[in-house]
């Protein structure tokens with residue numbers, strides 16, 4: 425079973441900066457596989473960063489997409505969402521983030537991509553990239569609520585992702 429690092433027990437790890445990945449190292453593949461497995465087994469998770477499994481490397485999984493050494497090239501606009509985090513269970517926070525993100529990243533074979541993420545995808549990706557810098561959604565949230573899982577769902581139904589400016 426994979427254990428997610430949580431703020432109550434391991435805030436120090438979550439607050440650490442992740443290292444840039446050297447793809448020639450053979451310890452990277454098992455970490456990526458663990459992250460991908462976690463996403464497959466937890467379809468409700470929007471994304472995960474390696475630090476949440478205890479590995480301080482710049483690796484992110486968003487649904488079935490893998491981003492290694494992601495770098496923000498450009499930001500535009502603003503969106504808002506009641507965010508949660510696998511590492512901060514029982515809390516939601518309203519966070520405003522760029523509506524459009526232009527990202528450069530690498531896949532597991534070292535191929536470099538430049539891709540534009542928009543709307544909810546940009547929101548999730550910004551949250552995950554923050555993890556690589558030791559930053560958490562509670563640092564940026566303008567409003568934070570303690571919630572049960574059912575309250576979490578209700579709030580998100582009532583306040584879906586919102587575009588604030590394009």
Ligand SMILES: [Zn+2]
Nearest residue numbers: 508509510511
């Ligand atoms: Zn998170």
